[in-house]
Amino acid sequence: MSAQKGLLIVLSGPSGVGKGTVRKALFESDDNDFExxxxxxxxxxxxxxxxxxxxxxxxxxxxxxxxxxxxxxxxxxxxxxxxxxxxxxxxxxxxxxKDVFLEIEVQGAMKVKEKVPDGVFIFLTPPDLVELKSRIVGRGTDDMAVINERMEIAKAEIEMMRHYDYAVVNDQVSLAVDRIKKIIESEHYRVPRVIEKYENMIKGL
Amino acid sequence: MSAQKGLLIVLSGPSGVGKGTVRKALFESDDNDFExxxxxxxxxxxxxxxxxxxxxxxxxxxxxxxxxxxxxxxxxxxxxxxxxxxxxxxxxxxxxxKDVFLEIEVQGAMKVKEKVPDGVFIFLTPPDLVELKSRIVGRGTDDMAVINERMEIAKAEIEMMRHYDYAVVNDQVSLAVDRIKKIIESEHYRVPRVIEKYENMIKGL
Missing domain, CATH: 3.30.63.10 (Guanylate Kinase phosphate binding domain)
Known part of the structure; x- marks a missing residue:
């Protein structure tokens, strides 16, 4: 697999979903080899x-x-x-x-996609949108206008998912990390990323 | 993830690559839930x-x-x-x-792709094409015409890879099984397969 180009992996998702925590846990796990x-x-x-x-x-x-x-x-x-x-x-x-891993906000991620369309774009989602709502409402001190605005922002952020390759639920950090690792490994097996290597092998026969 | 449709997973690859052995090991492993x-x-x-x-x-x-x-x-x-x-x-x-798993020859796999284009098509490859050649040549008793014909068939079968989503090397059965499992799990996280569920959640808020 030596001749294969690295993958640009972009982790993003709505504010407050825990992107930073997941990225940190991913880098601290011992079998990662991102740059x-x-x-x-x-x-x-x-x-x-x-x-x-x-x-x-x-x-x-x-x-x-x-x-x-x-x-x-x-x-x-x-x-x-x-x-x-x-x-x-x-x-x-x-x-x-070498694979490069970026953890950024949704707006930045869309700009990255324009420049590196063959990157792997992973969207981290909250485990439950209903729970997200009760968290937004549950802060208690805010009036309805503020709550509604936050809900609209949350909805708009979730809608951004459609521009990504994968959606990973952050129900538990270790599970989310595990899913992301599997996605990255699997992406290395995608035919457009390996076919050149095989074509060179065939030429050499 | 209850509302998600199952995946049709198709494992194929050149003759003699070990498709049957890998499929058997996959079904015998305890954490699979294919139908x-x-x-x-x-x-x-x-x-x-x-x-x-x-x-x-x-x-x-x-x-x-x-x-x-x-x-x-x-x-x-x-x-x-x-x-x-x-x-x-x-x-x-x-x-x-439920996910459905099929292990079939390359010709059959292409027909399946016409009918179920959103299936997951996995191509099992030999670990080394040079080794494949020496195995074909090394049988010893065959004349060059037979050997060349087998090589051409092997090359043509490898060329079929371009119609697949993933290429998995069968260097060791347990490793190939592990890679296939990761691919299947990752495919369940692909946005086109989950976005409907999230859109329904958003409507419900």
Whole structure:
């Protein structure tokens, strides 16, 4: 399987569904072999941080130029600094045959899909939408207008599922992690991803 | 996941790759929940065999009429009797939410694909085509014309892979079984197979 290109795996889903927790558990499990996607940032380098290991450190001007030239796979601004995923780094890692895993918000995921359509897009869903509603309503202090707005946002986010390849229920973190691992392994067996290797073997006979 | 339709899983691959052995190991493993596909046959019922359990027993005329009206998912003639998979039985089982597993030859698999395009088509491959060649050559007693013909058939069968969804290497039966199980589970998480359930949930909010 050596000649196979790596997979870009994108985990996303509605706010509050637990994307970060699942991603963390996935990276901490011992049989994963994803590549951490090294992010780019405009914030100051802190003591002990290394260029290309913790982050790619760039000036605001450099970062904005990469955005303008379409070289950021996705990015966001947070407390006055940019954070994002450089396309070149991701493509280089995929070419080396390593899988790259990104955990991002739904808006960012749709932008990634435009740039890397053969990525594996996994949508993490709440175990039960009725329970989601009671959680939104149950906060108690909010008036109906606020509750309804939150419900509409939740519905719109669930509707985004249609743009993904897989829907994984986050009923229990360890189960969600297990499902995601199976999906990633299975995707490596998909014919469009392996056929070139077999065609080369046949040519060699 | 109750409302989800079952999956039709088709395992195929070149002659001699070990399809039967893998299918047997898959059914014998304890955590599978496929439905055996009850075949239809024109052969005589033997002592102890039950209609609809061991086989659906039909006359030659009845069987040929089902073929003519497109109601056989696939079929073959063997020692003067027909054997095949009735479409109605498969569809009924899928509607009940159960997965149906078929292990068939490549020609039959392509016919199944025409009738059930949303099935999951898995192609079992030999671990190494070079080794396959040396096995074909190594029988020793055959002349080059026979060897070349076998190689051409083997190549043509491998080329069929492009019509499948997944390619699974049969390097070790237990590993191949494990990969197939992961593929089947993952396919259950594919968005087109679950989105209706979520849309109904949203309507209910």
């Amino acid at each position: 951490y996607s090294v992010s780019m940032t405009t914030r100051q380098k802190r003591a002990g941080e290394q260029e290309g290991v913790d982050y790619f450190f760039r000036t605001r001007e450099e970062f904005e130029q990469l955005i303008a030239s379409g070289e950021m796979l996705e990015y966001a601004e947070y407390v006055g600094n940019y954070y994002g995923t450089p396309l070149e780094y991701v493509n280089k890692t995929l070419e080396e045959g | 055996y596909s009850v075949s239809m046959t024109t052969r005589q019922k033997r002592a102890g065999e039950q209609e609809g359990v061991d086989y659906f027993f039909r006359t030659r005329e009845e069987f040929e009429q089902l073929i003519a009206s497109g109601e056989m998912l696939e079929y073959a003639e063997y020692v003067g009797n027909y054997y095949g998979t009735p479409l109605e039985y498969v569809n009924k089982t899928l509607e009940e939410g």
